[in-house]
Amino acid sequence: MDDQSSSVTATITPSRRGACPTLDAPMQTGDGLLARLRIPGNRLSPAQLRDVATLAIACGNGLVEVTARGNLQLRGLTQQSAPLFAATIRQSLPIESGLVVDLSPLAGDDPQEIADPRPLAQAIRDGAAPLADQLGPKVSVVIDGSGQISLAPLKADIRLLALGSDRWLVSLGGSKPQTMDQPTAIATTLATLSALAALGPDARATDLFPASSPGAPHPTPPHQGEGAEPVTTPDRATPPTPPLPPRGGGREGGSPTLEPRNGPTPPPTLPLPPLDGEGPREGWSPTLQTLNGHTTPLTLPFGQMPGTALIALADRATQSGLTTIRLAPDHTLLLDNATADLITDVAALGFITDPADPRRRVSACIGSDGCASGHIAARRIAAALAPHLPPGQHLHVSGCPKGCAHPRPADVTLVGRPGEIGLVIGGRAGDTPQAILDEAGLVPALTARQDAR
Incomplete structure (x- = not known):
């Protein structure tokens, strides 16, 4: 019997409360087991969305959720149905694991982003791969290319915001941000993750870098839409960087440093994102631009929809020739190059299409x-x-x-x-x-x- 067949009959061990549910370790809740799926690139085909919804009906309580971070979530699984769901869904679409690195669903396809965050994200994922078993499941990195979709509302241990093609604003835990070039930003991120791994799975970046100025204002993140103007921020002197504990087995006496190799840089003149995810809840625009057309946001009311509605959406998208559905933050799907008729049809299914709703x-x-x-x-x-x-x-x-x-x-x-x-x-x-x-x-x-x- 192959590994996949074995997994169908295996017993699922629910994750403990306070941990992050996954496909292989769903969390016990009041309505059964809850499984969360991280989809690489945040993209699905209509057929893949249909498969997810069909399995939600067959194996769970029939509801599909899109989380605040843009992940898929299914509820109501049982000890018997969860292994079947896990084995079957892997035949339909890839599932991401390891360090959480959040990007805009338009990353690399946003004509308004300052920098494509994908190469930076891949370098961080590759460098952090050996630490996967030592980092806590809630540790996350947010990389914002400063495009049409702000990631400021997402909490992060490490946040990187594009200021230029090779210029990033890096926030570690609760510390004030520092401006770095891309190689330094990568090295700084990996040094911080190594330090967290050395402290154990309960460690978060705020343990290394507590809030440097409690009660400091949380300026609005940059929005590159029409009419946006730069706002000068208050002077933010770069604080001394706390020393990081050496990793176990590292060079004797060695400890990574997080000071940019070229020294502190002047404070940027763009508005800075909140350090702890306390960004504004801004409504989507009716459409967003992509390099190959446009994409239309559909928000799931309170983050969930019946699987039957998602099946109807997938079928209607297929009939209209759509090939890509993106998972977005704030409980939202993005339909690439959808026609007005299609949007009218899916609004009738209960999706939110009006930003003023x-x-x-x-x-x-x-x-x-x-x-x-x-x-x-x-x-x-x-x-x-x-x-x-x-x-x-x-x-x-x-x-x-x-x-x-x-x-x-x-x-x-x-x-x-x-x-x-x-x-x-x-x-x-x-x-x-x-x-x-x-x-x-x-x-x-x-x-x-x-x-x-």
């Missing part, structure tokens, strides 16, 4: 419908409240104080508690509520905020 300004976890920690049916409540959300406001509905769907502050946060719902204004789900509500009081609470504006 209020559901785009609502974050919600699955809540009590699929999580043992959830006290409220967060997505059902979110869907009911979205039409009442005041313009320009962001609502976060969280099943519990962990706030998984939106760890950052929101204008209004509703957090599930035993037998009640907490209301937090301008804060996070874990903050002390300013008021306690029941479901009947939720719409009046939002309406009161509208009247007060």
Whole structure:
């Protein structure tokens, strides 16, 4: 029996809470096992999307999720169905493993990006490959080419932002950013990852580089769209670089340094991205430009859609001659070169195609419908409240104080508690509520905020 056949009958060992679910180590949740799929290049064919949706129906609860980082996620798997799903899906599409390196889904295909981040990403992946078993599953690198899709909302241990074709702004943990050329940026990233590996799987970059200036402002990231103008940032002197611990087995007395080889450079004059992923939640443009045409965003309401809707999308895309569907951050799919008729059809399936749709300004976890920690049916409540959300406001509905769907502050946060719902204004789900509500009081609470504006 070959390895693949063996994997069908193997017992799946669920990952522990707090770890990252994968295809081979799904996580136990309130509605069964949850598996997450990282797709190389963030691209699927319509046929591959159809396969994923079909397997979600056959092996899970029929729902497919696109995460905030643009990964695929399936829920409701069982000990029996999870190995079958893993073996079957690998026949349809490749699955990425190892260090998480996030790029824009338009990387290398964005006429507005300052630099193509793919060569940098490949060098980092190759250099970090020997560390894969030593790094924690949540360690991540974000490489932003400064194109049409900002990656500022994604949390990262190491963040690289293109300032020029060979000029990158590098942020390590909570430290202030430094400007480096590409070889130095690669060496710095790999040195940091080596140090994290030496500290063990629970280490994060903030352990090496804590916030250098608590409460410092978080400027807006660069947006290369029409009418964008550079904004001069406050003076940011380069802080001394903390020494990194040597890797086990490294040269005696040696410790990698993270100081750029040419010394500190003057602070850049572009707006800097947030260091911890606290970027603005900006709506997509109705279309984005690519080197070969355009691509249209389709957002999944609250990050999930029935597999039947995705099958219908895949079939309609195939009939229209589309070859590429991209997975994008913020629970979004991108349809390359879709016609207006196709977009009208898929909007009828329930996808969000209007950037002004209020559901785009609502974050919600699955809540009590699929999580043992959830006290409220967060997505059902979110869907009911979205039409009442005041313009320009962001609502976060969280099943519990962990706030998984939106760890950052929101204008209004509703957090599930035993037998009640907490209301937090301008804060996070874990903050002390300013008021306690029941479901009947939720719409009046939002309406009161509208009247007060």
